[in-house]
Amino acid sequence: MKKDILIGSHLSIAGGFWQALVRAHSIGATCVQIFTKSNRQWAAKKITDDDIKKFLSIKRELNIKTIIAHASYLINLASSKKDVQEKSIKALVDEIDRCEKLEIPYLVLHPGSNSLEATSDACTLIADNLNKVISLSNPKRTMILLETMAGQGSTIGKKFEDLAKIIGLIKNKKHIGICVDTCHIFAAGYKFDTEISYQALWKNFDEIIGIKRIKVIHMNDSKKELGCHIDRHEHIAKGKILPLAFKLIMNDKKFAKIAKILETPNSSQNPKQDQKNLDTLKSYIKK
Template sequence: MPILGAHKSIAGGLHKAVERAAACGCQCVQLFTRNATQWRAKAIEAEDARRFRRALDEYQIGHPMVHDSYLINLASPDRRLWRRSVDAFVEELRRAHLLEIPYVITHPGAYTSSTESAGLGRIIEALDEVEPQVRDCRAGCLLETTAGQGTSLGWRFEQLAAILDTVRNPDWLGVCFDTCHVFAAGYPLGTSRQYEATMKAFDRVIGLDQIRAIHLNDSAHPLGSRMDRHAHIGRGHMGLAPFRHLLADPRFQQVPMYIETPKGERRGVDWDVINLRTLRRLSP
């Protein structure tokens, strides 16, 4: 059976994300460990970490995952922003370590006013600078596939491969496969043949064994649009078929999957509950 969960709010404390995940029937949970739109972060105290771990045990939620701050841009040509991003990413990994969370998921970055090759070079430089600073941490980094909106990197499998193949130590890195982003980037997933072709391409360029987490999101925009906007499962341009293929794929039965679909309610029912129910109905 697939391991299904959701991204949850930490409002009221880190442990609250776990409680909210349990209330929605999650088996795993993704969270920010801080306000994702601010550079300054409140320190994680020992009691915060204890309450978080206790909640995981109490509610039997596994595979906690951190998503890093939206402000971090490891591809930025602005040297000041790049430096701030590197320092902030080190802190993200240390915070995950304090919580005993195995991975921090990050978008590779956007090259803005420079070039693709220069942006990839800066990401590699950043990761090579970060890695020695976090060798004492148990948290690794997952590079997320992106939609390719604007100058964002990571939308072609070859871009992620360039990073993984060039960093000095790739052992602490892996990939988070986002269905919406891959679809928006132009990789079809609808028919069985299309799904297998996309997975074969990923395996050839990067390796399916590098996928350590999956984001299950439908897309509000068409195939190849390079627009990053998530939709509820089966209610966007992807439909249900890609999720049916993915949930039945034996290669991913032990890979945690998290929805990042729009929040809110429909007729008094939490949308996360609705989306998770939809996914479970699709599971073989």
């Protein structure tokens, strides 16, 4: 049913957390992704009881079904600098706390980047630090989602095997899931825009990580070619990924209850461009 689909975009919280919900509703989104704090600063403003009350009541009123938070870009659990690791752990614990307060079930995290260690060692480092974060925050409702990455620079997470290695080392796996980003996996070299490559991709993903771990899909087209390792998002059907890929995802039963979030170029306080992309995705759904 079209009205039950979980689809939305990343939107600004300027003017208050609840404003993101109003923006989402205005473009026909049923879910939304936000930063719960400035994504380029370590410091964060406290969340007040009023913020929480207003956010939750407007969420109910507008019938926004799922909310996703994206963690700050500064967090790097794989940093070769010990002080950055420590700052990152603290910041991530704080972000989980903010999500718990706002009743946000998913917090998307870039696994990390490290140019010094071998990838496998960086994965171990990430898992060790995630175990620390989980035991420090002991989340009740918020799950951390490791995002699949394009592999730009020294970022970890361009291969499903790397993410599987990290998850394998997590002590309490119920706190960890995956956010698949279509632009990133394409840029990382995974093809999925033909019938055959689409089926093969998810079979491969299921064998290495497990389809059940996917909790969110970032629906982004890619400005750059397959396997380029460059992370540049493009509007749906305007980039290098054939629209068939998005059509298949929109009609895939296994993703029916998975939130699909656009992170396509927008001015996030004026989400009209997102509405176009949402309408395109909705038009792909077979009745």
